[in-house]
Amino acid sequence: MCYKVVERYSVCKCLYFEHSIDPCQAYGQRGHTVQEKTVLVGYACDRHSRSSGGPRRSDSGYSSEKGSCR
Ligand SMILES: [Zn+2]
Numbered sequence: 001m002c003y004k005v006v007e008r009y010s011v012c013k014c015l016y017f018e019h020s021i022d023p024c025q026a027y028g029q030r031g032h033t034v035q036e037k038t039v040l041v042g043y044a045c046d047r048h049s050r051s052s053g054g055p056r057r058s059d060s061g062y063s064s065e066k067g068s069c070r
């Protein structure tokens with residue numbers, strides 16, 4: 001069976017790289033299908049890796065107003 005390797009990002013499933021079809025002897029025959037072989041790469045793409053975690057929210061580490069001696 002022919003197969004085509006498609007590499008995708010494992011986080012967002014975007015297309016990373018699509019290889020050319022590796023044909024067998026039955027390639028082009030009627031009813032013959034090309035098996036798609038998905039290989040995941042272990043990170044997100046450039047677009048989705050930047051917005052990781054959604055909108056930024058300020059951490060509550062600066063609330064030191066109470067308890068101050070005056
Ligand atoms: Zn084939």
Ligand SMILES: [Zn+2]
Binds near residue numbers: 013014045046
């Ligand atoms: Zn993506």
